[in-house]
Structure formats: structure tokens, C-alpha cells
Amino acid sequence: MSPESTGNGAGFEAPHIGSQDMPRWDTGELIDAPKFTSRNWFALLGPGLIMGGSAIGGGEWLLGPKVTGVYGAGLLWLATLSILGQVLYNIEISRYTLYTGEPIFTGKFRLMPGPKFWVVAYLLFDFGSVFPYLAANAAVPMGTLIKGGVVPDPANVDSDWYLMKGLAYLVFIGALIPLLFGGKIYRSLKAVMTFKLVVVFGFLLFLAFGYSKAQTWTEIATGFVSFGNVPVLRGEDANGNGKLDEGEDWDDDKRLDFVEPSLGLVFDTDNDGKKDASDVNNDGEPDPMVNVKRDGKVLRWPDLDGDSLPDTVLPFDTTGDGQSDLDVPLDRDEDGKLDEFVDVDGDEYRDGRNVDSLWSMMFGGANISDIDFTMIGFIAGLAAIAGSGGLSNTPTSNYTRDQGWGMGHHVGAIPSAIGGHDIELSHSGTVFEVTEESLPRWKAWYKHVARDQLAVWLPSCFVGIALPAMLSIQFLSFAEADQGDKWTMSVMTAQGVENAVAESGEGLGKFCWFMTIFCGFLVLAPTMSSSADGIIRRWVDAFWTASAKLREMDPKHIKVVYLRVLIAYSIFGLIMLSLPPADLISYATMFFNIALGISCWHTVAINTTLLPKPLRPRLFIRVALIVAGGYFFMLGTLSVLQQTGLLVKITG
CATH class of the missing domain: 1.20.1740.10 (Amino acid/polyamine transporter I)
Incomplete structure (x- = not known):
């Protein structure tokens, strides 16, 4: 002092x-x-x-x-x-x-x-x-x-x-x-x-x-001023022609990727404070689920076909014609546990992650429902x-x-x-x-x-x-x-x-x-x-x-x-x-x-x-x-x- x-x-x-x-x-x-x-x-x-x-x-x-x-x-x-x-x-x-x-x-x-x-x-x-x-x-x-x-x-x-x-x-x-x-x-x-x-x-x-x-540096510099970008879940086929066009290959894997649904539990259907249902088809409603016992634990598993048995595969539409043409395993590694997401192409990476501008959603043709709210908190x-x-x-x-x-x-x-x-x-x-x-x-x-x-x-x-x-x-x-x-x-x-x-x-x-x-x-x-x-x-x-x-x-x-x-x-x-x-x-x-x-x-x-x-x-x-x-x-x-x-x- x-x-x-x-x-x-x-x-x-x-x-x-x-x-x-x-x-x-x-x-x-x-x-x-x-x-x-x-x-x-x-x-x-x-x-x-x-x-x-x-x-x-x-x-x-x-x-x-x-x-x-x-x-x-x-x-x-x-x-x-x-x-x-x-x-x-x-x-x-x-x-x-x-x-x-x-x-x-x-x-x-x-x-x-x-x-x-x-x-x-x-x-x-x-x-x-x-x-x-x-x-x-x-x-x-x-x-x-x-x-x-x-x-x-x-x-x-x-x-x-x-x-x-x-x-x-x-x-x-x-x-x-x-x-x-x-x-x-x-x-x-x-x-x-x-x-x-x-x-x-x-x-x-x-x-x-x-x-x-x-x-890389151009991308970083641009990212600092790309105001309004938000995380979205969206397939790479932006124009809907069924082909991988220039500028559409988000993850550089040379494949046309689709949105691979999450298999995570997102709903608490019985209000006990624990999530117990997934939303595979992303319709905002809990999927039908069944209990499966594995190693002394009870796991929640989708039952989309309603036969009271755990689904082993998910029918998937890869052509966009509204008809399922591929059965995707829900447990690819066969460890007895549900995968984190439906891995359509088997590359162990969840396809569909992308970014888009809020401005295009508000004034363009983009859909605001594509926003991936699961990543917002992160x-x-x-x-x-x-x-x-x-x-x-x-x-x-x-x-x-x-x-x-x-x-x-x-x-x-x-x-x-x-x-x-x-x-x-x-x-x-x-x-x-x-x-x-x-x-x-x-x-x-x-x-x-x-x-x-x-x-x-x-x-x-x-x-x-x-x-x-x-x-x-x-x-x-x-x-x-x-x-x-x-x-x-x-x-x-x-x-x-x-x-x-x-x-x-x-x-x-x-x-x-x-x-x-x-x-x-x-x-x-x-x-x-x-x-x-x-x-x-x-x-x-x-x-x-x-x-x-x-x-x-x-x-x-x-x-x-x-x-x-x-x-x-x-x-x-x-x-x-x-x-x-x-x-x-x-x-x-x-x-x-x-x-x-x-x-x-x-x-x-x-x-x-x-x-x-x-x-x-x-x-x-x-x-x-x-x-x-x-x-x-x-x-x-x-x-x-x-x-x-x-x-x-x-x-x-």
C-alpha cells in the first residue's frame, strides 16, 4: 500500500x-x-x-x-x-x-x-x-x-x-x-x-x-467469420440426383453418404428419470422397445416390427424411392450391445453430420428441422x-x-x-x-x-x-x-x-x-x-x-x-x-x-x-x-x- x-x-x-x-x-x-x-x-x-x-x-x-x-x-x-x-x-x-x-x-x-x-x-x-x-x-x-x-x-x-x-x-x-x-x-x-x-x-x-x-488455413479463417452456421444432420445428395457431385463429399470418403440414424436412448417414457426409448426414424416419437438381458444387465432394444423380439437389422432406403433395399445390422461388431448408430456403409463413422447456415434455413430452402440439437450443448x-x-x-x-x-x-x-x-x-x-x-x-x-x-x-x-x-x-x-x-x-x-x-x-x-x-x-x-x-x-x-x-x-x-x-x-x-x-x-x-x-x-x-x-x-x-x-x-x-x-x- x-x-x-x-x-x-x-x-x-x-x-x-x-x-x-x-x-x-x-x-x-x-x-x-x-x-x-x-x-x-x-x-x-x-x-x-x-x-x-x-x-x-x-x-x-x-x-x-x-x-x-x-x-x-x-x-x-x-x-x-x-x-x-x-x-x-x-x-x-x-x-x-x-x-x-x-x-x-x-x-x-x-x-x-x-x-x-x-x-x-x-x-x-x-x-x-x-x-x-x-x-x-x-x-x-x-x-x-x-x-x-x-x-x-x-x-x-x-x-x-x-x-x-x-x-x-x-x-x-x-x-x-x-x-x-x-x-x-x-x-x-x-x-x-x-x-x-x-x-x-x-x-x-x-x-x-x-x-x-x-x-486448411483458409477453412479455419473462413470458419471464424461464418456467422450463423449450425450443425445439421443431412445426406450428401444435396440436389437429389442420386450421384456424388462436386462439393457434396463432406467427409472426403468418395461415397454418397446418407443420414445414419442414432440408436441412442432419447426418451423417458415412464418418467422414472432414465431414458428408455430411441427415435430411429427421427419422427419425434419413441420407438417400440423391448428388454434384452446381457451379462446380467438389462438393455433397451428397438422392436420396430412389433414382434416383441429385439430387431437384429433395420430396413434402410438407400435410393430415396421410399422403398427399403438394404438390411443394416444393429450390432455390427456382435458384442451383444446396440451400436451407437445405424452404420449403413460399415465405416464406423456416423454419416450425415454437416453444417448449414441459419440464414438459408430462414430465407432459403433448407429445413430448420435438420439442426442436430444433440450437439448444441457440446x-x-x-x-x-x-x-x-x-x-x-x-x-x-x-x-x-x-x-x-x-x-x-x-x-x-x-x-x-x-x-x-x-x-x-x-x-x-x-x-x-x-x-x-x-x-x-x-x-x-x-x-x-x-x-x-x-x-x-x-x-x-x-x-x-x-x-x-x-x-x-x-x-x-x-x-x-x-x-x-x-x-x-x-x-x-x-x-x-x-x-x-x-x-x-x-x-x-x-x-x-x-x-x-x-x-x-x-x-x-x-x-x-x-x-x-x-x-x-x-x-x-x-x-x-x-x-x-x-x-x-x-x-x-x-x-x-x-x-x-x-x-x-x-x-x-x-x-x-x-x-x-x-x-x-x-x-x-x-x-x-x-x-x-x-x-x-x-x-x-x-x-x-x-x-x-x-x-x-x-x-x-x-x-x-x-x-x-x-x-x-x-x-x-x-x-x-x-x-x-x-x-x-x-x-x-
Whole structure:
């Protein structure tokens, strides 16, 4: 805390706006913003570097390759809108910090009805962030390297289960170490993220320039601006002539493909909370079903011919004349279980996945009923984590404070438990008087923050999506992407990379195989550090100011509070790692977008209420942030509806 911070600096008394349960701001003088030159550019990089390093994480490496592998780059526009909305959000929450030296979460607590209400509300909104899904998934590439290239199968192999759990615990504990050392925690994370960005970007750029095609990059660039594209289920015979014409071969298999019906259970006919009926003919009605006993389990099986026996084949029309001409087995691999879909051509890939524009459905001849709603929630999950996702963006304002930017210069920072003995954190923010002298300095600081976000964080997010997308589009077939479990996508492309690079040398191919898997680990594990720090930091910061009991503590004891919360989070994380990785990320992302949408709207209220009029955002920025909040809230609602099974009921 700077000695320049005073109770009523030079006769100026800080306003006490909003909830009176929060302490009045101190006052101080706004220092000059640093000048950005070619010599000091790296030293002036701020939160954008840490958040940019974090942005290349779960969504981009876990969900992105799955989406682009199956649908190409046609759905990346959703990530574009998500990133643009988030960069505006990051700048605007930093606007508040530049004026007060407080993180945005503290500002939220200052608005009525007060901190008690907002604590409960944001604990609910932020619930998903506490699940350590990144640590669970970072164990996959580590386990693959240990097993010499074989992806662990913890669901069916006991030794793999113990291996994966042990590695997940190791990654999780290791990710917390940078939060204990190094003075300011901010500096430790900055060093970790710099290493991650250099290694991951360096390797992926090597593959991009050396072994990808220009066509792949054209597809990715186009995908970022293909606004309105949605996933559909549609055969490749667009003109209905029964032939495979140019431009119709979506999956490049040189065959005219049909929509292969799903055999998944989508209806709960007896309202017992369990799905028990399929919809093979996609008519919106449950199929007749019978029970089949296999290995002591009861399986549900279609009985479309009504003979009270499980159907072994499905009559299929391959000519479009309305007459069935092919009997397709429902259990091709003869494992006694129903296949996931009716594999008409036996290629083990569900044909019919495609993308189309909403505009053509609204104003053209396309049918809106072709939309594949089963993938909406999954794709919303990608948009949820693209960039940072959820309330994971809010530490941007904390790091702005810790960097000493704007009025953060007077407030202090959260130190690490070891090595941060001389660092303090004030219990209240510090504001400045808006004058003819201070306003130009304020504008310079705002420009400094905007440059950090637009020049570092924004490009990092787009590159962080484009490079993993390049891997799946260039080195993974449609069938592999469709069959691949989304939690092992970071290692499935490694073999494809090795095969392509091996043409330049077998040793180089093996090295690139290793690096592909290792980068999967680097993408996930360090992001676990920033994710853990983010959730701990935003709540410790908020309570440090909002709690009357904590305000009685010496400012230098902030590290004790941080350490206690870190220990509690560690215990919770170790317990949650007992859950399957798929469940962890489902819980974590379900409410990400809803939380971010509400936080966007809340930020508009904060900046138009607590800030002096000359410092408030312009009308265009307010409207843009409100619209961004609506976009995130809509995606979040779709994700919740899909994961709870309500989307299927609503769409029929």
C-alpha cells in the first residue's frame, strides 16, 4: 500500500456510493501511465499475458479439436463472438480497477442490495469453476507417454484407473506450487505462462508452416467469420440426383453418404428419470422397445416390427424411392450391445453430420428441422471455454491491480505464502479526484489496458483455437474425430502428426509425436495453476474488503488468508478428482456462460453507477457489453437444457 494513499487526499473526500456495508474508499493521486516503446514492451505486458496463456486451455485443446474434427472449421464463429465479448468484458472490468484499485468482484459487492446478497449469488454462479477438470485431463497425455503411446483406459483397466488418478493428483498438487512461492503470485504465473506460450506456440507454428496445407488455413479463417452456421444432420445428395457431385463429399470418403440414424436412448417414457426409448426414424416419437438381458444387465432394444423380439437389422432406403433395399445390422461388431448408430456403409463413422447456415434455413430452402440439437450443448461448451470462460476472466482486474496499474499503485497485491513478506494489500480501494490534470492520465491508463488486451490476449485466444483446430483438420480423419472420446482428443492426433512428419525423417516424426502429446500436457497443467489462483483470488479479494472481521486484520496478513483458502481448495479438489473427467468438465462448464452473461450486465451497472461520469463507458460500449451478456446467457441456457435432457423434449 503506497504512502501516497490518504484518507482525504488534498481536501478531496472519496464518495461512499452503494452499499454502506462496504468501507469508504481512500483517496490518492493517479500516477502517470508508462510509455510503451520498442525497448520496454515486454516489461509492460500485463494481465493479457497471463490470461492469454490461460486461454489456451481446456476449451481449445479438449473440445475444439472434437468440434473441428467432426464439422471442420464451420462452427468457429461461435468462438469468435465469445472471444470478442470477453475482450470487451476484460477491458471494462479493468476500467473499474483503474479508478478504485479494487478488483471487479469487490465492485459487485458495493452495489445494492449489498455484499450478503451478492456473496450467495456469485457462489452459485461460480460453482463450476471449482472443479479441477484440467488436472484430470492433463493426466491423459502423461499416462499415454508412460504407457508408450497407448491411451489409458481407466474405465476398463484397473491399473489404468490407479495410474490416471495418481497422475491427476500429481498434476493438481504441482499446479498449486507456483501459488506458494515467488513474492507476488502474479509474477510466478507470468513466468509459467510465458514458458507455456513459447513452447506450445513454437511447436504448433512449426507444424503449421511445415506440414499443413493452405486450404486448411483458409477453412479455419473462413470458419471464424461464418456467422450463423449450425450443425445439421443431412445426406450428401444435396440436389437429389442420386450421384456424388462436386462439393457434396463432406467427409472426403468418395461415397454418397446418407443420414445414419442414432440408436441412442432419447426418451423417458415412464418418467422414472432414465431414458428408455430411441427415435430411429427421427419422427419425434419413441420407438417400440423391448428388454434384452446381457451379462446380467438389462438393455433397451428397438422392436420396430412389433414382434416383441429385439430387431437384429433395420430396413434402410438407400435410393430415396421410399422403398427399403438394404438390411443394416444393429450390432455390427456382435458384442451383444446396440451400436451407437445405424452404420449403413460399415465405416464406423456416423454419416450425415454437416453444417448449414441459419440464414438459408430462414430465407432459403433448407429445413430448420435438420439442426442436430444433440450437439448444441457440446458446441456451447466450446464457446463457454473459448478464451477464458465463465468467471475465469474476472482475475484480469485482480492482475491489473497486482501489476500496480492505475490506482492499483496505491493498494498493494496478494503475496505468495513464501517469499512475499514485504507485500501488503489494503482493505479498501483508493480513488482519485477527476480534474483537468488527472483525466489525461486516466485516458492513458485505459489505453494501456486496452492495448494489453487487444494486442496480447485477443490474438492469443484466436491463435489458441486456430492451431489445435489445424491439428484436428489436418491430421485427423472425420471417422477418428467422431469416434474419439473428447477427453483423449489431445493425444489422438499425435499418430497423424507422426505419420505426416515421418516423411522428413523417422526420428523427427517420433519427436513430433512426443511433442504433440507433451503440448497437450503443457496446455492443460499450467492453466490449472491460473484457474486455481483465479477462483481463490477473486473470493479472497472480495472478502478482504467486504468482511468486517477480515478488515480488522493487518494488511500484511492477506497472504495468511490466501494460504488458508488455498488449503481448503486443495482438499476439495483432491476429493473431486475421484469423479470421472467427463463428469468434471460437464459440471464445470454447465453454468459458465450463464455466469459470464450475468457478470457482463453487472459490470455495466457498476461502471455506470460507481464511477464518476467522465470515466464511465460510452453508450456504444454499454450496449455492446449488454448484447455480449445476452449471447453468453443464451449459450449457457442451451447448454443447461441439453445436459439436463430438456432440449430434446423441447425440440421434439
